[in-house]
Amino acid sequence: MTLQSPIPHSEAPHDCPLCPRLAAFRKQNRAEHPGWWNAPVPVFGDQLGRIAIVGLAPGKTGANRTGRPFTGDYAGDLLFATLAKFGLTQGVYEARPDDGLMLRNVIILNAVKCLPPQNKPLPEEIHNCRAFLKPAVAALPHAQVFVALGQIAHQSAVKVLGGKLPKARFAHLAEHRMPSGQMVIDSYHCSRYNQNTGRLTAGMFEAVFERAVELATL
Template sequence: MTSDILADRCRSERSLLGALCQRVIACRQCPRLVQHRERTAQEKVRRYRDCEYWGRPVPGFGDPDARLLVVGLAPAAHGGNRTGRIFTGDRSGDFLYRALHRAGFANQPTSIDRDDGLRLSNCYITAAVRCAPPDNKPTVAELKRCRSFLLEELSLLRQVLVIVALGQVAFRACLNVLKARGVPVPTPLPRFGHGEVTAFPKDLVMVASYHPSQQNTQTGRLTEAMFRQVFDLAKRYLDASPGQLNDRVTTQRR
């Protein structure tokens, strides 16, 4: 394939990714989530009472040529639902972007708002559900309705080799999307566990991590050292030569 054809394909895929983001923002498929995100944006909380909330679904964000895909649960009611960018403006995001910056995937360790200058390199961040759910608990039906967005993202992010799934919900969502794409999934199904690695055909690897929620980080269930190790592991897989990713997973399990 010539360089001109490759360049045209890249421009087309970037355009399709942008169009997908606009469809995500316009989505109103889940009445419960629409009501919750909009009510939260109107009622606000005291510390953000002077802020204008986003109050809509939150699209993915990052490098269209990313080889690392990070998948979370959903926007936080007063984080992404306020700022309009995934993992932005809350403690979970602080925890995540510090780790990404240390690993070289982000140009700064903080993510405050959509105009703070944050750029991701070789990394794209998205979520299993695009609206802030009540009590951070989307229903099975809501997860299923949102699945098409994650499926399309994975199809358009053609360079992805490593997926980091943050939490059990994101982990299961990723497995469902991979199965929908026709990717052979190991049987029995992989079990969620922090630091567990699952290899798929064509050099695709998924690394599971506890979600960087305050419930996990403030209790010590997930420490900064544990989280850094997840992204150090992701980097090692990305640095492997073509055809060697699955070999590295096999070696690690011995």
């Protein structure tokens, strides 16, 4: 089961052909795990929200398996717990797409919509997927703050919002005002690796969302 995207016109087709390497990997995963989602993962959350989260790409056993961003993997545990702490969820996260969880005032997008091998998309794949990220962002009428999880998400968010990367360097908790007036706040990605190595702690992650809520005037 996957949930219906709140902005379906921005979504990639189920068998998106834009990135041959990702399409081949998707085909391989469908053969190995026929019960998984194994397709571009749609946007999840509140289209009218003031905060937009930009992730990297679906995790293999998370969104690529379940069809909902950050659902079913280690990164999602911290993300949804943090959103709940700041009142940005309704319901209880149970790591499956039919758990009834809803997001309030926040929406989750990905820089890359398909699972990349070794979680490392190529530059041309990141570029190709901006064809979906750009209309998704344009369809968020009240989004004031974009939380970029990791450097790739940061780069895509800045470019889609019309900013210049040399003037907007990635750093945890860095804030960047875009020409549109919207803000980008950077965070280290909530991946298992970053959490296990201590690069990102729960407190550091919460600080990002505390600031996002403050800037979004919720």
